[in-house]
Amino acid sequence: MTAGAVGRGRPRDAEADRAILRAGLELFIERGVEGTSIEQIAKKAGVGKPTVYRRWSGKEELIAAAMETLVADEVQWASSEQIATESPYALVEAAIDGAAAATTTAQYRALVARVFGSAVSHPELMATYWQHYIVPRRKLAAALLERARDLGTVSADTDVEVAIDMMVGAITYRVLQPDPPDTPEMRRYLRAVYRQIGLLPS
Amino acid sequence: MTAGAVGRGRPRDAEADRAILRAGLELFIERGVEGTSIEQIAKKAGVGKPTVYRRWSGKEELIAAAMETLVADEVQWASSEQIATESPYALVEAAIDGAAAATTTAQYRALVARVFGSAVSHPELMATYWQHYIVPRRKLAAALLERARDLGTVSADTDVEVAIDMMVGAITYRVLQPDPPDTPEMRRYLRAVYRQIGLLPS
CATH class of the missing domain: 1.10.357.10 (Tetracycline Repressor, domain 2)
Structure with a gap:
């Protein structure tokens, strides 16, 4: 990977992270833990499952991070x-x-x-x-x-x-x-x- | 219904009520409101659906009464x-x-x-x-x-x-x-x- 590709990749990664967290929060609120899967989160966020797994090891970790975006942004x-x-x-x-x-x-x-x-x-x-x-x-x-x-x-x-x-x-x-x-x-x-x-x- | 039948019926009614409430509590704890139905409660309690509906108008009322048996018995x-x-x-x-x-x-x-x-x-x-x-x-x-x-x-x-x-x-x-x-x-x-x-x- 060239330095240029890394340079272009970073904002896309941050944008993908935000989309994944937003999708995780919405699915969790709508369906609970048992009704939410990494596959659904990836689909809703418009990314592939590998993109999610590169960043979070499982749905509990992802949902916890997603919850925090709501709490940390507001208070x-x-x-x-x-x-x-x-x-x-x-x-x-x-x-x-x-x-x-x-x-x-x-x-x-x-x-x-x-x-x-x-x-x-x-x-x-x-x-x-x-x-x-x-x-x-x-x-x-x-x-x-x-x-x-x-x-x-x-x-x-x-x-x-x-x-x-x-x-x-x-x-x-x-x-x-x-x-x-x-x-x-x-x-x-x-x-x-x-x-x-x-x-x-x- | 004769007086005798009423006399025999009362203990059976109380017993059925207890079985219904116990079944309602267990199903609610196991499956939540959305996973619990009057039909399942009646089946688990070994009574017909009409027996349940004679006493409770809906599952929320029944589950609320069932919850109370746990709380009121203990404290x-x-x-x-x-x-x-x-x-x-x-x-x-x-x-x-x-x-x-x-x-x-x-x-x-x-x-x-x-x-x-x-x-x-x-x-x-x-x-x-x-x-x-x-x-x-x-x-x-x-x-x-x-x-x-x-x-x-x-x-x-x-x-x-x-x-x-x-x-x-x-x-x-x-x-x-x-x-x-x-x-x-x-x-x-x-x-x-x-x-x-x-x-x-x-």
Whole structure:
């Protein structure tokens, strides 16, 4: 392969990756893990199966990466530097509008239902997503909670891992309930959740 | 129908109801809402379809009732009289062993995954279960939280509905995570959740 071919190949690869991830996300939301195959994803994305397999070893890994595109695009996460130096209240307040918008789309609700729905029947998907994407974010959330605990707004006996589950669990449970919130209602809801933990002032 | 036939019929009816609910629960856990039909439930329970339809108008109503048999059999719920008069700490402490045992079975995990998994694709099931079984229990939980708030252990600015979501959401999220807790670990976890809200002492 010539240098020129590599030069032309790179943008095409990135474009193919995006098409594959978009196809994976749509098929997973529409049909679940069991109804989605690498073959269908390749067909929907307009690429050959080898192109998919060069990049992802299996459908769980691909679907986990596809889920992440939806979550990462919509929510701005604080960096560990920001967490170490800025006010936890200010960081949480700055994240609320984006989080409220991201968690009230039909696609987000459908994604949460699919992921939770496959947790027992297809545990590899949750395990892959957890290991690659959730664990690093939980470390940032734990750092934020520990800093707020040092500053005295989160109570001294808070179990950080349990507090993270209470926040994420409330939000994901709320969007699956009948009569799910719209974006302004979710902003109010998120503020109540963070206040309860001590990440926003009373 | 003679009085004698009615007399003989009642125990048989109760037995048929139990068989139908058990069949409905097992099929729902195994195959989800879309993979379960009244016909399959009747066949598995060893009754005719008319017997099922005499009692339940559709599969969502039947599955909701079947889910409730698992939840109601395992967990002891405090009455509104107990909530009005007894110590919230004591009521919560008394419920922990049963709740930890009930929420760590393979069947409970599979049920939570199926219910959440069907929330967007089959909203009638969640709506039916919510209206018939969740709303009355949330009223009791709200009464308990309000009493604890009056007594000063739950903070004055707690949003009761949000606090219920944080507790239920944490528990249901935790059991769907990789490496779900065993019963002793769930007892510890539940205590941390209730302490965070103020329903157990620090």
